[in-house]
Amino acid sequence: xxxxxxxxxxxxxxxxxxxxxxxxxxxxxxxxxxxxxxxxxxxxxxxxxxxxxxxxxxxxxxxxxxxxxxxxxxxxxxxxxxxxxxxxxxxxxxxxxxxxxxxxxxxxxxxxxxxxxxxxxxxxxxxxxxxxxxxxxxxxxxxxxxxxxxxxxxxxxxxxxxxxxxxxxxxxxxxxxxxxxxxxxxxxxxxxxxxxxxxxxxxxxxxxxxxxxxxxxxxxxxxxxxxxxxxxxxxxxxxxxxxxxxxxxxxxxxxxxxxxxxxxxxxxxxxxxxxxxxxxxxxxxxxxxxxxxxxxxxxxxxxxxxxxxxxxxxxxxxxxxxxxxxxxxxxxxxxxxxxxxxxxxxxxxxxxxxxxxxxxxxxxxxxxxxxxxxxxxxxxxxxxxxxxxxxxxxxxxxxxxxxxxxxxxxxxxxxxxxxxxxxxxxxxxxxxxxxxxxxxxxxxxxxxxxxxxxxxxxxxxxxxxxxxxxxxxxxxxxxxxxxxxxxxxxxxxxxxxxxxxxxxxxxxxxxxxxxxxxxxxxxxxxxxxxxxxxxxxxxxxxxxxxxxxxxxxxxxxxxxxxxxxxxxxxxxxxxxxxxxxxxxxxxxxxxxxxxxxxxxxxxxxxxxxxxxxxxxxxxxxxxxxxxxxxxxxxxxxxxxxxxxxxxxxxxxxxxx
Amino acid sequence: xxxxxxxxxxxxxxxxxxxxxxxxxxxxxxxxxxxxxxxxxxxxxxxxxxxxxxxxxxxxxxxxxxxxxxxxxxxxxxxxxxxxxxxxxxxxxxxxxxxxxxxxxxxxxxxxxxxxxxxxxxxxxxxxxxxxxxxxxxxxxxxxxxxxxxxxxxxxxxxxxxxxxxxxxxxxxxxxx
Numbered sequence: 001x002x003x004x005x006x007x008x009x010x011x012x013x014x015x016x017x018x019x020x021x022x023x024x025x026x027x028x029x030x031x032x033x034x035x036x037x038x039x040x041x042x043x044x045x046x047x048x049x050x051x052x053x054x055x056x057x058x059x060x061x062x063x064x065x066x067x068x069x070x071x072x073x074x075x076x077x078x079x080x081x082x083x084x085x086x087x088x089x090x091x092x093x094x095x096x097x098x099x100x101x102x103x104x105x106x107x108x109x110x111x112x113x114x115x116x117x118x119x120x121x122x123x124x125x126x127x128x129x130x131x132x133x134x135x136x137x138x139x140x141x142x143x144x145x146x147x148x149x150x151x152x153x154x155x156x157x158x159x160x161x162x163x164x165x166x167x168x169x170x171x172x173x174x175x176x177x178x179x180x181x182x183x184x185x186x187x188x189x190x191x192x193x194x195x196x197x198x199x200x201x202x203x204x205x206x207x208x209x210x211x212x213x214x215x216x217x218x219x220x221x222x223x224x225x226x227x228x229x230x231x232x233x234x235x236x237x238x239x240x241x242x243x244x245x246x247x248x249x250x251x252x253x254x255x256x257x258x259x260x261x262x263x264x265x266x267x268x269x270x271x272x273x274x275x276x277x278x279x280x281x282x283x284x285x286x287x288x289x290x291x292x293x294x295x296x297x298x299x300x301x302x303x304x305x306x307x308x309x310x311x312x313x314x315x316x317x318x319x320x321x322x323x324x325x326x327x328x329x330x331x332x333x334x335x336x337x338x339x340x341x342x343x344x345x346x347x348x349x350x351x352x353x354x355x356x357x358x359x360x361x362x363x364x365x366x367x368x369x370x371x372x373x374x375x376x377x378x379x380x381x382x383x384x385x386x387x388x389x390x391x392x393x394x395x396x397x398x399x400x401x402x403x404x405x406x407x408x409x410x411x412x413x414x415x416x417x418x419x420x421x422x423x424x425x426x427x428x429x430x431x432x433x434x435x436x437x438x439x440x441x442x443x444x445x446x447x448x449x450x451x452x453x454x455x456x457x458x459x460x461x462x463x464x465x466x467x468x469x470x471x472x473x474x475x476x477x478x479x480x481x482x483x484x485x486x487x488x489x490x491x492x493x494x495x496x497x498x499x500x501x502x503x504x505x506x507x508x509x510x511x512x513x514x515x516x517x518x519x520x521x522x523x524x525x526x527x528x529x530x531x532x533x534x535x536x537x538x539x540x541x542x543x544x545x546x547x548x549x550x551x552x553x554x555x556x557x558x559x560x561x562x563x564x565x566x567x568x569x570x571x572x573x574x575x576x577x578x579x580x581x582x583x584x585x586x587x588x589x590x591x592x593x594x595x596x597x598x599x600x601x602x603x604x605x606x607x608x609x610x611x612x613x614x615x616x617x618x619x620x621x622x623x624x625x626x627x628x629x630x631x632x633x634x635x636x637x638x639x640x641x642x643x644x645x646x647x648x649x650x651x652x653x654x655x656x
Numbered sequence: 657x658x659x660x661x662x663x664x665x666x667x668x669x670x671x672x673x674x675x676x677x678x679x680x681x682x683x684x685x686x687x688x689x690x691x692x693x694x695x696x697x698x699x700x701x702x703x704x705x706x707x708x709x710x711x712x713x714x715x716x717x718x719x720x721x722x723x724x725x726x727x728x729x730x731x732x733x734x735x736x737x738x739x740x741x742x743x744x745x746x747x748x749x750x751x752x753x754x755x756x757x758x759x760x761x762x763x764x765x766x767x768x769x770x771x772x773x774x775x776x777x778x779x780x781x782x783x784x785x786x787x788x789x790x791x792x793x794x795x796x797x798x799x800x801x802x803x804x805x806x807x808x809x810x811x812x813x814x815x816x817x818x819x820x821x822x823x824x825x826x827x828x829x830x831x832x833x
Contacts, residue, residue: 235765277665330659334659523768582738
């Protein structure tokens with residue numbers, strides 16, 4: 001009964017979305033204000049209906065209704081209750097429903113918050129959003145129905161893939177989707193601006209918080225995915241340049257370029273056509289990220305199912321949305337005339353450089369992700385592109401880009417003075433060079449890479465601090481006055497500074513984790529220990545643990561660090577009988593210096609337990625750095641600007 | 657902005673869409689191997705770190721064998737692994753393996769942790785042998801007859817059904833012939 005209710009609600013979503021998309025478009029021709037009201041109400045109704053459908057599916061999982069196909073295939077009565085709930089999106093159908101729920105949630109949030117936006121623009125935006133919702137509701141109903149029945153119902157389900165029974169999975173896809181889907185709003189605004197033939201400073205200000213919200217969610221989502229891979233896959237691989245990881249990185253790169261160029265548009269009323277194009281690209285890449293993975297076009301370690309019918313439907317959606325938007329762009333882009341100009345040395349030109357680098361980075365990752373597929377399609381050859389390719393191309397490119405980060409933050413809009421800039425940044429130069437030399441000297445491996453990584457990180461970090469110092473005139477005026485200046489800095493500026501600081505932390509953490517990692521392994525019996533660079537790992541004992549849905553051999557270890565600090569860690573090896581699968585639960589002793597990462601395997605008679613120990617220096621800073629990065633996004637979202645958006649007056653292309 | 661330039665994104669997308677469509681029409685598991693009924697490509701791979709014996713094409717002559725491409729980096733291989741263990745325990749057909757593009761030591765550690773169903777393992781760090789076999793992804797398994805000819809190629813995880821319905825009957829038929 002509940003399944004039928006869910007299906008019925010989903011059909012209603014489709015009807016309302018089609019109706020709204022059609023009516024909004026029609027209303028614009030008729031210039032009937034009633035339509036604008038309907039647009040808002042319709043957005044809220046779509047959200048309520050989708051929430052109902054999602055609630056229905058959650059209920060089916062919660063009560064383990066195995067007469068529903070997805071529940072039977074992905075759940076089990078013995079599964080812990082929390083994973084029954086998160087299992088709702090641990091499968092294709094449920095995750096698509098979650099995607100649609102997010103989409104309608106964003107539309108509803110837009111309806112809630114956009115009273116100040118001009119009626120024509122907002123109605124067009126709702127029309128585009130509803131069209132997207134309609135496509136996905138149709139996709140769900142026709143190819144991925146989460147409420148399909150299974151008859152006769154099996155006695156028990158096939159359980160969720162144990163790799164996915166993890167807190168990381170519970171939070172990773174919703175965050176990632178909130179990021180992907182958030183860019184639908186900026187996409188819809190961009191399409192609306194193209195139809196209107198007008199994108200101005202005001203447009204940029206309306207769009208900015210949405211872009212930042214999506215970007216922040218995507219940042220958190222990617223970080224959660226990386227930490228899930230780090231903890232769950234059993235060897236600390238937090239990033240492997242897997243096509244599916246790249247699929248989330250591509251919209252992130254495009255989105256990052258977008259929020260930077262949006263700033264130029266907001267401040268200088270220029271780069272319009274480019275900013276609009278980035279808005280379109282970002283969501284296109286988000287769509288590609290979700291669906292190329294799902295359709296089986298990308299064969300990768302993540303691909304769960306190959307289903308050609310779904311693939312064709314997905315491709316049709318991509319064609320309609322991306323193809324349609326880009327056609328519109330071709331027809332209308334030249335109507336967006338910039339009013340600002342560019343000076344060689346200015347923040348806008350440095351942000352343009354930023355955008356060029358990001359565009360190149362997107363190109364590289366795109367090439368690395370899709371070229372192997374292309375080769376297999378057109379010939380019998382196969383090839384894979386992995387980490388060495390990205391290390392040789394993407395990393396240097398990003399390195400050069402990071403050099404420019406402090407410069408850009410310090411440059412004034414319109415015209416900056418280079419000499420002043422270098423004077424402000426000279427402490428950062430010294431700090432970076434010193435740090436680089438120290439890193440090369442202390443590094444246990446690859447001194448040059450170490451020096452470059454650490455030097456760059458310190459350069460960005462110290463550059464950000466120098467930027468802050470010059471903004472609040474610290475050490476130039478008295479301290480209390482500096483504090484007052486700091487309190488008076490716009491939140492947007494704080495957001496930029498904090499994000500860039502997070503970036504600095506990330507650069508150093510990535511250097512530590514990937515360049516300085518060490519590993520060793522041995523067979524151990526209880527009482528034996530293993531030594532790696534002064535870290536002693538002793539296996540105390542191994543006990544057997546029987547849970548409802550898995551059993552495990554649990555190894556208890558004692559870790560002694562070179563400094564003498566001691567900790568107990570537990571690593572286990574789980575067997576999930578329903579799927580006949582093993583998972584590795586690593587034991588990690590983490591502190592700010594780095595992680596001692598321990599895994600245990602199956603007992604080999606006569607030799608002992610295979611134990612693998614890795615040292616990941618600075619690993620915890622990956623998560624701290626990503627959090628700071630995301631925090632910067634949050635701060636920038638909170639910046640509402642000095643003038644209220646609700647004033648009817650058009651804003652001049654002002655600069656600070 | 658120039659009218660023509662504004663259409664470049666659309667043209668690029670159109671080209672990509674055509675190629676995605678081509679990609680879609682190919683179910684990767686249905687690509688027939690170029691190697692069917694051909695002799696296996698010659699290879700001579702060193703042992704993976706922690707093992708003594710490597711693997712060459714001469715090692716798999718004279719009996720019906722399965723040759724499995726795997727990697728410790730490959731989650732589906734982990735899903736497939738219990739099935740391979742079961743086949744190995746049943747003793748019906750020996751399984752040889754090529755550890756594809758793995759970091760030194762990672763393959764051995766993986767086998768220690770999950771058990772080793774393989775008779776011998778070759779280390780294909782460069783991925784060269786995988787290219788010779790036309791491997792599109794891991795796991796992938798080749799059925800090779802007594803004369804060293806490839807008789808069947810399975811792309812993806814060997815599930816219970818694949819083994820019972822496809823591979824096992826072929827293995828038995830080849831062993832009888």
